[in-house]
Amino acid sequence: MKIATWNVNSIRSRLDHFLKWQADFKPDVVLLQETKCTNDNFPSLEIEAEGYNMIAHGQKSYNGVAIIARGNIVENHTSLPDFEDEQCRYIEATIDGVFRVASVYVPNGSEVGSDKFDYKLRFYDALHKHLRSRMGEDTPFIVGGDYNVAFDDKDVYDPAKYRKRVLFSRPERQALHTLTNLGYADVLRIFEPSAHLYSWWDYREGSWAKDQGLRIDHLLANPQATDKLKSAGIDKTPRGWEKPSDHTPVWCEVE
């Protein structure tokens, strides 16, 4: 079973890319971020046409998350518990009653020290508390999304440049690591321990052509899901298409 996460930067403007990728890659579960549309405007019929189900939690213009799966989806959260948030950044569901997934779109943070940066850290605190509360459950659980933070130097094309900047500053890395410290695995690194791999390339400065990216999209797995992992990778193909999202899918295969 293949599970992927993808920040599509508007599902409506990326629908052709999504459908092509869906047909080629044949995922069983897809976790989307930055859908940028209300549930009413979500192109559900096209996405469901090939035998998929889906749920979404979206708003006008910004943010928005969704879960697409071949199996039966039962929604259990559309926001982080105990975190007042008008922005649509979290959705969680049970698939076929046997495993759990969540799609998370962590705030970008704008600039270190800004109000948006503070909001990002508070979001991480709420995410940490929620994932902690799920630890110890027997159900396999995979939380995929745009975490807007890179784990380590090898996840950033120029670590020195980003050391004190948003996406790689010390407080952000500490916040991201609190999640793995709970016992959730950074799935990609189980299979690719040392390669320089990225999931996002800025639209500006020809970053894609120069392969100047960051790995800020992650799949985190609880121990029960980690034990079932078979493979993982980053599918760079859609990033090379015309008018792409600035992010590309990150995937894993589980038993």
Added chain:
DNA sequence: ATGGTAGACGATCTA
């Protein structure tokens, strides 16, 4: 300190 690009939306805001 600024600008570089993209998307939503209809002037800027967010990333």
